[in-house]
Structures are given as structure tokens and as C-alpha cells.
Amino acid sequence: MNGAINIALGHVGSISLLFSHTVKETVRKRPEWPVILDQMHHLGVRSVAIATVTALFTGMVLSLQTSYSLAAYGAKLFVGDIVALSLVRELGPVLTALMVGGRVGAGITAEIGSMKVTEQIDAIRAMAANPVRKLVVPKVLAIVIMLPILVVFADFVGIMGGLTMAVFTLNQPAAFYMQHVVQALSVQDVLSGVGKSIFFALFISLIACHSGLTAEGGADGVGRATTQTVVAASLAVLVSDFFLTKFFLAF
Numbered sequence: 001m002n003g004a005i006n007i008a009l010g011h012v013g014s015i016s017l018l019f020s021h022t023v024k025e026t027v028r029k030r031p032e033w034p035v036i037l038d039q040m041h042h043l044g045v046r047s048v049a050i051a052t053v054t055a056l057f058t059g060m061v062l063s064l065q066t067s068y069s070l071a072a073y074g075a076k077l078f079v080g081d082i083v084a085l086s087l088v089r090e091l092g093p094v095l096t097a098l099m100v101g102g103r104v105g106a107g108i109t110a111e112i113g114s115m116k117v118t119e120q121i122d123a124i125r126a127m128a129a130n131p132v133r134k135l136v137v138p139k140v141l142a143i144v145i146m147l148p149i150l151v152v153f154a155d156f157v158g159i160m161g162g163l164t165m166a167v168f169t170l171n172q173p174a175a176f177y178m179q180h181v182v183q184a185l186s187v188q189d190v191l192s193g194v195g196k197s198i199f200f201a202l203f204i205s206l207i208a209c210h211s212g213l214t215a216e217g218g219a220d221g222v223g224r225a226t227t228q229t230v231v232a233a234s235l236a237v238l239v240s241d242f243f244l245t246k247f248f249l250a251f
Contacts, residue, residue: 011232015210018132022140022206025133035138036145043107043139044146047100048153054099055154058091059083059161067170076170080180083162088185090245092155093193097200097237100150102230105208108139109229112212113222121213131213140205147201148194155193192248199244203236 066082112135115121121131159181166172208229215225 011210014214015206018136018210018213019202019206021132022136025130025137026141029133031137031141036141039138039142040146043104043142044150047103047146047150050099050103051096051150051154052157054095055087055092055158056161058095059087059158059163060165062086062091062158063162063165064169067165077172077176078180079166079170079172080162080177081184084159084181084184085189087158087162088155088189088193090193090241092158093151093196093200094237094241096151096154097147097197097204098234100147101200101204101233101237104143105204105229105233106226108205108208109212109215109226110222112209113215113225116213116215117218117222136205136209136213139209140202143201143205144198147204148197151193151197152190155190188248188251192245195248196241196244199240200237203240204233207233207236 062083063079066079067076070076070078070082112121115135121135124131124134163174163177166177167174211225211229211232215221217224
């Protein structure tokens with residue numbers, strides 16, 4: 001047990017050190033925006049489909065479950081309120097981070113890990129280049145920029161999924177549903193969801209890059225590192241969500 005805790009703390013320390021190096025390299029020299037834009041397309045735009053499907057069916061299921069639960073109290077008119085608040089505050093940021101993080105995190109670890117075990121990263125260092133600047137900074141910035149955008153998009157898609165169920169299954173007028181959505185949401189709700197997504201993006205990208213940079217043992221080692229990334233990133237999102245929720249509710 002103590003050994004596992006020590007290993008976990010060691011990983012946290014290494015990831016924190018990687019974060020400090022990433023910040024230093026970002027501030028020290030102007031970021032390479034063409035590379036970052038390419039990463040934004042690869043990591044963010046290509047994740048739109050999975051974010052859309054996840055949000056759409058989450059909104060639809062949430063609308064159905066909420067309507068049946070509230071029917072016993074004669075409060076089905078509040079379906080729009082609950083769907084909007086649940087998605088924007090919690091389910092939108094968390095589920096999008098989990099789904100996108102699994103895809104993006106695994107890809108980053110596999111890419112950097114393959115470079116590590118084939119000594120390409122050593123070659124980068126031999127050419128007096130910094131692997132953190134070349135490999136980590138563009139990916140971290142790309143995810144930090146794109147995940148909040150994906151979360152806002154997923155929130156909208158989820159609310160539209162709830163609207164579909166409200167109109168065609170619950171026989172609620174679309175205008176009535178949207179009126180409750182608008183009344184229920186506040187700027188603080190949206191900002192809290194976006195704020196969470198920024199932290200989630202940092203956790204996902206740093207864990208993925210760290211796992212890739214520390215991978216060893218050939219193809220098997222890269223496979224293990226990829227699996228560890230998905231598990232660690234998912235746990236980081238879920239655990240941090242609790243503390244971030246308490247933080248944002250304090251304001």
C-alpha cells in the first residue's frame with residue numbers, strides 16, 4: 001500500500017514538474033502557432049463527432065429520466081431546467097472530458113511513447129532542441145483551447161437532445177422548453193462548466209505527455225503507458241470535478 005502511494009506521489013511530482021517546464025517554455029518564447037493550429041484540428045476538431053454523439057444521447061436520456069421522475073409530483077414542466085443545469089454544470093464538462101480525453105490522451109501517449117522507445121526524443125535533444133517545447137507545449141495549448149469549445153458545443157447539443165424528447169415524447173412546446181432553459185441558466189453556470197474544462201484539459205494533456213515521455217520497454221511499454229493514461233486521466237477528471245464543483249459553488 002505504501003509503495004503504491006509513493007509511486008502515485010512520484011507521478012504527481014513528475015507531472016507537476018512537467019507543467020512548470022511547459023509554462024516556462026510557453027512564456028520564454030513565442031509559441032509556434034502553425035503547429036498549435038494543426039494540433040487543434042487533430043485533437044479538437046476530429047473529436048467533434050464523439051462529443052456530439054455523447055452529448056446528444058445524454059440530453060435525450062436525461063430528459064426522459066427526468067420527466068418520468070417528475071411526473072409523480074406533477075412537475076414535468078421543469079424538465080428543461082433540470083436538463084440544462086445538469087448538462088452545463090456537470091455532465092457536459094465531465095462526459096466530454098472523459099470521452100475526448102480517452103481518444104486524445106491515448107493518441108498523445110502512443111505518439112510520444114513511440115518516439116521515446118525509438119530514441120527520436122534523444123535525437124531531438126542531440127540537435128539542441130527541447131522536447132517539451134517541440135512536443136508538449138503545442139499539445140497542451142491545443143487541448144486547453146479546444147476542450148472548452150467542445151464543452152460549450154456539447155452543452156448546446158445536449159440541450160437540443162432534451163428538446164427533441166420534450167417535444168416528441170413529452171408533448172411539450174419547444175418554446176416552453178427553451179424558455180425554462182434560458183430562465184434556469186446563468187452566466188455563472190456556463191463559466192463554471194467552461195472553467196472546469198480548462199482544468200480537465202490540463203490534467204488530460206499533462207498526464208498523456210508525461211506517460212509518453214516516460215514510456216519504456218518497446219511496443220509493450222507504449223501499450224501499457226497508453227492504458228495507464230486513459231485510466232489516470234479519467235480518474236483525474238472525476239476526482240478533480242468534486243473539488244472544482246465545491247470551488248465554483250463558493251462564488
